[in-house]
Amino acid sequence: MSYxxxxxxxxxTFKQPMFFGEPVxxxxxxxxxxxxxxxxxxxxxxxxxRPEEVDLANDRKDFIDLPEHEKHIFVSNLKYQTLLDSVQxxxxxxxxxxxxxxxxxxxxxxxxxxxETIHSRSYTHIVRNIVPNPAxxxxxxxxxxxxxxxxxxxxxxxxxxxxxxxxYLQLGEGVHTVNGQTIDVNMRELKRRLYLTMxxxxxxxxxxxxxxxxxxxxxxxxxxxEGNAKIIKLIARDEALHLTGTQHMLxxxxxxxxxxxxxxxxxxxxxxxxxxxxxxxxxxxxxAEYLFKxxxxxxxxxxxxxxxxxxxxxxxxxxxxxDPIFESRSNPLPWINSWLNSDNVQVAPQExxxxxxxxxxxxxxxxxxxxxxxxx
Amino acid sequence: MSALLKDVNEQDEFELSADAGxxxxxxxxxxxxxxxxxxxxLQAELYLPEDNAENxxxxxxxxxxxxxxxxxxxxxxxxRAVRFQHAHSxxxxxxAQDVDVHYQCREGxxxxxxxxxxxxxxxxxxxxxxWLNDGEILPCCCIPxxxxxxxL
Ligand SMILES: [Fe+2]
Ligand SMILES: [Fe+2]
Numbered sequence: 001m002s003y004x005x006x007x008x009x010x011x012x013t014f015k016q017p018m019f020f021g022e023p024v025x026x027x028x029x030x031x032x033x034x035x036x037x038x039x040x041x042x043x044x045x046x047x048x049x050r051p052e053e054v055d056l057a058n059d060r061k062d063f064i065d066l067p068e069h070e071k072h073i074f075v076s077n078l079k080y081q082t083l084l085d086s087v088q089x090x091x092x093x094x095x096x097x098x099x100x101x102x103x104x105x106x107x108x109x110x111x112x113x114x115x116e117t118i119h120s121r122s123y124t125h126i127v128r129n130i131v132p133n134p135a136x137x138x139x140x141x142x143x144x145x146x147x148x149x150x151x152x153x154x155x156x157x158x159x160x161x162x163x164x165x166x167x168y169l170q171l172g173e174g175v176h177t178v179n180g181q182t183i184d185v186n187m188r189e190l191k192r193r194l195y196l197t198m199x200x201x202x203x204x205x206x207x208x209x210x211x212x213x214x215x216x217x218x219x220x221x222x223x224x225x226e227g228n229a230k231i232i233k234l235i236a237r238d239e240a241l242h243l244t245g246t247q248h249m250l251x252x253x254x255x256x257x258x259x260x261x262x263x264x265x266x267x268x269x270x271x272x273x274x275x276x277x278x279x280x281x282x283x284x285x286x287x288a289e290y291l292f293k294x295x296x297x298x299x300x301x302x303x304x305x306x307x308x309x310x311x312x313x314x315x316x317x318x319x320x321x322x323d324p325i326f327e328s329r330s331n332p333l334p335w336i337n338s339w340l341n342s343d344n345v346q347v348a349p350q351e352x353x354x355x356x357x358x359x360x361x362x363x364x365x366x367x368x369x370x371x372x373x374x375x376x
Numbered sequence: 377m378s379a380l381l382k383d384v385n386e387q388d389e390f391e392l393s394a395d396a397g398x399x400x401x402x403x404x405x406x407x408x409x410x411x412x413x414x415x416x417x418l419q420a421e422l423y424l425p426e427d428n429a430e431n432x433x434x435x436x437x438x439x440x441x442x443x444x445x446x447x448x449x450x451x452x453x454x455x456r457a458v459r460f461q462h463a464h465s466x467x468x469x470x471x472a473q474d475v476d477v478h479y480q481c482r483e484g485x486x487x488x489x490x491x492x493x494x495x496x497x498x499x500x501x502x503x504x505x506x507w508l509n510d511g512e513i514l515p516c517c518c519i520p521x522x523x524x525x526x527x528l
Pocket of ligand 1: 088117119
């Protein structure tokens with residue numbers, strides 16, 4: 001089925017599955033098949049924020065005073081976060097929009113990706129504040145072997161799916177010969193790759209990101225880099241929503257409620273799901289080793305962060321209805337909860353263009369002559 | 377006609393006096409503290425409930441005789457037992473009684489506090505957005521409707 005930007009077929013919008021049904025035509029939200037995506041859109045819109053609203057002046061001073069090994073931890077963590085959001089700012093759109101079939105889900109995907117671009121823009125805001133030349137940090141993301149290794153593991157499921165789905169969109173199902181290569185495009189394999197992509201996205205947002213949040217908050221726990229922590233709190237609030245969206249998609253697929261074949265695909269992928277979670281946990285532990293290679297910081301070291309990796313991996317995989325894969329333990333970083341909670345994020349009003357300021361500016365331009373013979 | 381006018385006036389008066397309540401003044405200074413930020417981590421400014429959710433200092437405003445709030449027992453699968461009476465959510469109640477629960481949003485969209493309901497029933501104050509598997513509850517946005525047993 002080739003993609004069309006406005007499907008002119010007549011069909012019942014609300015009988016479509018989430019993916020691989022009719023391409024969406026009218027962007028309508030009056031009735032939803034899965035109301036959850038409409039709720040997620042509303043919530044995400046209410047979370048809108050801009051990086052410049054967070055003042056980072058003190059962070060610059062803090063950063064200069066950090067010992068070298070802590071600078072390494074901070075900068076490496078920031079590079080990793082930049083990589084993850086670079087991927088998330090485009091991939092849900094590129095991978096999922098061509099095959100989505102419900103208007104509310106299509107708009108959730110776009111809203112979700114858009115919020116990731118705010119995260120990316122906030123990293124530039126942070127980097128500009130701590131180093132005179134941002135290129136030294138950004139350029140290293142494609143050069144540093146530790147970061148590149150992470151990039152491969154976070155993108156391979158997306159890329160495998162996109163490759164096959166591109167053939168599907170151009171050529172349809174069947175066995176095709178392209179440039180002398182035999183390409184077998186079948187729906188079952190497309191759905192398998194899509195399901196595993198969603199699992200890997202969930203691992204990215206619900207595990208990898210949370211490990212990086214722990215590092216950001218460990219600085220703020222010692223009253224260092226607090227502006228950065230405020231930004232990370234706002235990012236964490238968005239990510240909590242994203243991981244919920246992905247858990248819903250995965251569980252709607254697994255239940256087969258709108259596409260029975262997906263239930264079958266999900267059932268046959270259970271071992272792969274466990275493997276993806278286990279592999280990511282292992283990679284995060286190796287990353288912890290790299291972060292703390294020159295020394296630990298007060299409150300956080302390789303072992304504690306690895307324990308957090310196991311803890312959060314167990315939490316996330318059981319949310320999908322799987323058994324925990326590590327020995328169960330309590331949260332080794334109990335202080336992280338109140339950092340992750342965003343009730344208290346405040347931004348400076350004078351930096352944001354709050355409308356009450358503009359109203360004040362207009363009022364003050366009233367000419368006394370306009371008041372005529374008003375008796376004052 | 378005059379009766380109508382009178383009513384309208386009274387209404388106005390009522391609203392005025394209601395408005396004159398404690399509207400917080402706009403405090404610009406409070407939002408921009410002087411930067412001797414070495415002293416305290418940001419953590420100190422965090423909003424967390426100050427008083428004990430299960431032992432409120434002030435008695436509830438409308439307490440009728442013979443109509444005290446019901447007390448429900450909350451048993452944990454590991455043998456601990458607490459009670460629920462005054463808190464706004466099961467999560468607050470557990471925290472007030474030193475039971476640690478993982479949390480993030482505290483309003484139903486992140487799913488961090490997800491727990492298993494082994495016995496009893498709960499009521500949701502707001503509909504949770506997080507995915508819940510069969511038999512799971514979100515303590516941050518529910519209260520017990522009966523004695524309950526949960527697994528964190
Ligand atoms: Fe993000
Ligand atoms: Fe995200």
